[in-house]
Structures are given as structure tokens and as C-alpha cells.
Amino acid sequence: MSTPAYDELTATWSRLHRLAHLQSIAGWDQAANMPPKGVEARAAAMAEMAALLHRMRTDPKLPQQLERAEQEPLADAERANLREMRREWRQANALPESLVQRQQLAASRCEHAWRTQRPRNDWAGFLGNFRDVLALAREEAALLAAETGLTKYDALMDRFEPGMTSARLDAIFGDVRQWLPDLVQRVMARQGREAVVQPVGPFPVDQQRALCEQAMRLLGFDFEAGRLDVSAHPFCGGVPEDVRMTTRFRADEFLGSLMGTVHETGHGRYEQNLPRQWLGQPLANARSMALHESQSLSFEMQLGAHPGFVAHLAPLVAAAFGPHPAYEAGNLHRLLTRVKPGLIRVDADEATYPAHVILRYEIERPLIEGDIEAEDVPALWDAKMMELLGLDTRGNLADGPLQDVHWPEALFGYFPCYSLGAMYAAQWFAAMRRAVPDLDARIGRGDFAVVFDWLGENIWSQGSRWSTDELARRASGEALNPAHFRAHLEARYLG
């Protein structure tokens, strides 16, 4: 049957996909390779490409084509693909090209300067660029809110996590706020009685790199379709056919980099295993950022800190750095499940992590809604770190609001996805245990494929076929249920 409008749309989206490929590789290069004097020219080039893609997504021909295609006789998957096109179209058309271009430029400048401002604790210098980034984000939020009928913050969050609202988040995070502090206290009291041997450095960077690559292989990362490199802030970029993961190394500490790599490998395998026959179309995109984080946290927390997995990781660590009691499997597991409030989100354990996210959510939401200003951030940060984790952060901006790349890059509304991802990951493993009753024993035997197969079938291969709630129901029998996360923490840390 003939579907001419739909066919024109898929051709347009293939072109978008191909040009976005170059944008993605150049973005990775910017973080992993680019020397300092390249910054202005690259920012101009990235802004030009963003404007071009924006023009393609706002082509006046598209509304008619979308309407016509919606009347055409499409298969179910094609109809889902069309729904995602419509979603992308709606988002892009709420924004004028000049705004997209100014945002890209401001974010690129702010992010690049941030790389040297953070180590210098230079909040004042950062503020100069960040005010521009924030002003433009508010402009964007107002336009998206008008388009969607959502609040300004929800309209930004909707870009990453369609269907999630701050009303729903308030309920979820409100619940976590009730039981988390007590749980953390009980876990710390219990762990205080355990003996843990600390690893002793230095840990040569070459060995760390080799160890990270071994862990990636253990986790099934395809090195024929991706790489591991170094950047200031680890991320997983590139394209599904060529995934570019990054990490960072410190000679005095290796677990942060190793488990950060395990985390990014979860993102990487999701990308590498999106539905091949749909690549280039929106249907082949990862469903949402919370689902993306559910994959990285399935890898880092659910599997990566599983005693059965750690038993297979331990000998690789010992081989990398030489034998040491710290690398004995039981001790390594205790190291990986240590609960202790700290300043840095990306170094946080899975029990205190939600506190970092709640803090950021409670700052970035009023920041976008216009209830507070950029210069109010440090005082709020200090107050909330004391309240949530009992930590004094005054004067230490580098390990405070300057620690994340998200705000300089204008990724407002992204942080909640991390904790939603942790909750989904717990929900996936609960479903897996129902489907595979001997799951833990099989992981202990090194049969990790059972995990990858379940994730591949239920999450990776589904791309954006379903809404997030529907995907969760199909995979696990229910929409997001944070009780699984609490049960996971209680079983692992207090069981």
C-alpha cells in the first residue's frame, strides 16, 4: 500500500540522522581531543549545524506531511515511528532558530570555560557565562511550556523524560526523603562494624585503562563498534554504530574510573543494541533518559555491585595492580557497597545518590521557574547539603555547584532521570528474578548473558516503540514503582 507522505518523512529523518552523526562525533571530539584555540571555531561550527538541523525540523512542509501520513495505512511500528516524529517536530517548532543558535553558542562557551574554572574554584568567572545560559534556558522553557501546557520546568524535563512531571516527582522524591535518612544511618551503623581493607596506590594509568577495557569486554561492549577515551566529565556519545565512551583517570584512585566505566558501558550497550533495522528513524532512539540511566545503573549498581559479578571482577583487578588483600572478592564487594555521605554526585554510593539528585532538582526547578537567580545557588547548595547529607560545603564551589557539566551545558531537567533510572533498574532486576528464579546463582557462575538477554529483549531492542509507562508494563508488569528501589537497598544493605 502506498504511503508517500510517510516515505518522505522517513527520508527527511534519515538525512537528519546522518548530519547529526557528524554533530555527535564533533561533540565527542570537543570533549576528548580539541585543543584550547579550537574552541571559538568549533562553537561556531556546532551552532551552524544546530541551526541547520533546526531548520530541517521546522521545514514548513512538515506539518502537512505529518497530517497526511497520519491518514496513511501504516503498520503499528510505522505509526509509533510517526508518533515520535510528531514529538520531535513539536519540540523543535516551539523554538525559533535564533534561540537554538544562541543557546548552542552560550553552552559551548560556558562548558569550555568551566573546564578551567572548576579546578580554580572560580564561581565568579563561571557566573558570567552561566547567567547567559540560564537566561536562554528560561526563554526556551517559556516557549515549550506555552506549546505543551506544562509548567516551565516540566516542559524542559519532557525533552529527556516524556510523561514525567514535577507533581509526580514531588510524590516520589517526597517519599524517598521520608525513609532515606534513616536507612543511610542504619546502613552506616552496620557497616561501621565491618573491616574493609583500602587499596593502596599509585595505580598506573595504563593499567587502569587496560582494566577498564577488560571490564567493558566482560560486560559485552563491542570494541568493533566503539571506543574508550578520556574527557573531563565521563559520558557516552557517538552514534549507535560507533559508540564513544569516555572516562577519566586519577593515579591515586581506580574504583571511581572503573565503576564509572561500568556505568557508561550500560549506556553504550543500550546504544549498540537499539533496533538495527530502524536505525536512522526516531523509533530506533533510546526511549528516554531515565531508561538510559536505568541501563547504566543496571550495569553499575544492580550487576556491577552484585557479589556474583564482583567475584569475577576481583581477579582482573589483582592482575592489573598486583595481589593485595583489598582486591579479595569479599573486600572488593564491601568497598563497592560502602555507604558514606560525600560531596561528589558521580562518586556517591547508591544509597546517598538520591540526596544529590533531590538537591539539584530543588535548585534547578525554582531557577528555571524564575523563583531564584544564578547567584543564589551557592547559599542554597550549602544549606541543602547540610540538611540532606549533613555536609559543610561553604566556599568549596569546585566540589559544589561547579562539579557537574549539566548546568554549563544547559541540561536543566536531566538530573531527576538519574534517580528515576536507579528505580527502574531495581524494577528490571526484580522482574528478571521472577522470570529467572536462579538469576543470582547464574550471575555467580559468570553467566552474565542472562542479564544482557533480558535487557536486550525487553529494553534495548524496543527502542522508542512504546511510551515509557507502556514499556515498563511490558517489561515488568507495571509502570514505575519506586518500592522496588527501596526493597533493593534494604535487601542489599540491611538484609
Add this chain to the structure above:
Amino acid sequence: MSTPAYDELTATWSRLHRLAHLQSIAGWDQAANMPPKGVEARAAAMAEMAALLHRMRTDPKLPQQLERAEQEPLADAERANLREMRREWRQANALPESLVQRQQLAASRCEHAWRTQRPRNDWAGFLGNFRDVLALAREEAALLAAETGLTKYDALMDRFEPGMTSARLDAIFGDVRQWLPDLVQRVMARQGREAVVQPVGPFPVDQQRALCEQAMRLLGFDFEAGRLDVSAHPFCGGVPEDVRMTTRFRADEFLGSLMGTVHETGHGRYEQNLPRQWLGQPLANARSMALHESQSLSFEMQLGAHPGFVAHLAPLVAAAFGPHPAYEAGNLHRLLTRVKPGLIRVDADEATYPAHVILRYEIERPLIEGDIEAEDVPALWDAKMMELLGLDTRGNLADGPLQDVHWPEALFGYFPCYSLGAMYAAQWFAAMRRAVPDLDARIGRGDFAVVFDWLGENIWSQGSRWSTDELARRASGEALNPAHFRAHLEARYLG
């Protein structure tokens, strides 16, 4: 005064420049980083971008704008910029978009497969892809010839070396053919009486890399605006603000990589020092490929093999690999000026190098004109290598027609630029010696800035302001005069 058409044109060329930036970085990445499974998606993305740039250069609005701008009151430099726009426009508009896209795809496939076919000596496998590349190049040549009135081969060469013709080349190369064999024989006879100590490996790659970077620093390369990486075939890519040089390392030999890096540094400094105030406009482009090669060969041959420069390079080599009689300055200079016919063009000394170029010219010219076919290349190669350098190459395709990246990438008409570049380089140093009578003494004292200043003022900062002949006259008082190259060889090797 108002120049609306010219202003529109400069805005268009700025956009072209910004998008080409991403193409250039992705091209570097393809050679230096990309894993094998990325090849199809990258080829599609590069083809999409090439088609997009082609559409911009063939925008039906341009002819009118160019005509109108030619009537506007422009400054001399603006008028030269407009002349270069017209040249680019003429070249792009001779080619239909579909051809550009098919060429990009065919070259990308052929080049990627070539990387594994060359070490396997797999000419048959290469031929499958190369026939497509050649067929498309002939199609292009026919269209460009019709547009310019040049012969097919000259029309391709004109893309790299505007103004050069095969008639002029026949005269130049015909002259070289007369005196070169005898000169090589006399040099070899003379050098046969000299004692040369060979370096003894292995040469650890990390030390080689550090040595190459030291040499680049000695030569003034700006590492804040560029990098050195590894690829199968060394090249200098990226953008003027962020130059991406590559090299390759062998553990058993270091001079090839070191002097290859010195060579690419010449390209890199030309790019890094093009006129900043014009960047983004055609006036800021390097004048031609022969002029580009004249910079790499000014660095590699004129300066790099100068006894005064070698005296400063020698201690760096000794520091990298430990003291050895081979690294004594006089011996290192003898190593760098050894004349010996060999199979590999990029390893050839400056005296036998023209033979490699003449051979390729005599094969690719009839290949493009349709007088021979791709499958005729190996036999012709064997015959000409025997005739020109007395070497038997039968059966060794890897070190024969598979050795260069140019043909897989459809760079027909490029090879002559190497020898023209060597001739220009000799001409520049002859002019420099007239301007700075104590040039050689100053190089011996490590005052290399005198060379960089002359090149910067006369070549780099001029961009595409003048025609090649005019640039040469302004820099050295005369258009290309190959007598300087012969005089240089006689002075260095027989003086």
C-alpha cells in the same frame, strides 16, 4: 560604500566554512579513531554532508549574486576573495549532486577496505572498489573538462594546482628525466665512499611520539591549536584553528616517522598561519597544493636536512633513545641525505623522489584520459619502476600501486604537486639566501625564526590573495623556475 551582493556571498561562505569544519574533523576521526563497524554509517554521513555543501555551492541564487558583486565597489583584497568564490563556484557547478554523493561513498568504501587490503597484498580485492572510484573520477573529469576547456586530466589537476597544465608538466618533468638518472648515479658513487652508522632499534613508540612532538615544537607548531595522532597514512587535516596532524610508528625504525612529522609540520604551520582576519573566506585558503607541499618540503628537506638544523635535532634523538654513534650530528645528517632508489614514495630521498612522481603521473594521466584501464596499472608500474629506478616490483603490490592513499581516495592529479612543491621550496630558500645572506649561519645557530618569518610574510599570510605565479614572483622575483631545485641537489649532494 554598500556592497550587498558581496556581503551575502561572504555570509554564505562563512556558513560553508563552518559546516566544512565538522566534515574535516569527522574525516580526521575516520582515519585516526573510527572502529570498523562505524564505516557504513560514517560513509553515509560524509556523503550527506558533501551533498549538502554541494547544494550550497550550486544554489541558483549564486550566479546572480556573483555577477552583481563583480559590479560592486570592492577593495582589492575583496575582489581577490570574489575571484576565489567564482573559482569554487565554477568547479562545484560543473558537477551534479548525485555524482558528488556517489564519489564520496565510493572513495570512503575504497579507502577503508584499502587499509586491510594493502597489508594482504590484495590487488584483486582492491580492484573491485577501485574500478568504481575510477569510473566516477572519469565522469567528473569529463564534466570539468567541458566546463574549463582543459583536457580531462588537466581539469582534475586544476582542482589542486590552478594554472598548471600537463603541457607545462611534460616540459618540466621531461627536463628532470634528462639529468636526474645521471645525478643519482653520481651521488650514489660519492656516498658509497662515506661511512654511515645505522641506528639500532627497537625504538619504543612512546619515546618516538615524544621526539616527534619535540621536533614539532622546535619547528614552531602551536599545540594549543592542534594535535599529533596516529593513522595508517600520515596527513595534515582539521581546520586552521585546530590542525590535526597524523603520523605512524614502527618499533624498528624511527627516521621515517620523525621526518614524516617534520614534513606534516610544514603543512600544519601553513594552515595555522593563514591570514586570521580572513578565516572562513576563500581568500584565507592555502593557495594551492604545490604551494602546500612547498611548505612541507621546506620543512622536511630544505630546513629538516640542513646540517645546521640537524645539529639541533641530533641531541633530541640521543636523549630519546640513549647515546649512540648513529645520532652524532654529522652521521645523522648523512642518514638524512642518503640517496638510494627504493619502492616507497614517502620514504624516498629528495633526489629519487621525482622519479616516483613522474611514474604516477605517467600512469594516472592515461588512466583518467581513458587510454588504459585499472587492471593495466600493475604491469605499467613494474615497467616504469624498472626504467626509472632500476627496481623489480613484480608481485609486490603492497609496496607498489597499493602504497598510496591518493588513488583509493580519488585524488587524481595530486601527485605532480609533490615535485612542484620540492621545486618551489628550493626556489624559496634561494630567495631567502638572497634576502638573508647569512641564512645558513643563522640556521646553524638555531635561529630558525628567520626561516619561519620569511615563509610567514611571503607565503602563509598571503593565503589565496594572488595567483600562484604572482605569489611566486612577489616572494622570489620569478614564477616557478625548476633550475633552483637542480641547483639545490647539486649543491647539497655534489658540492
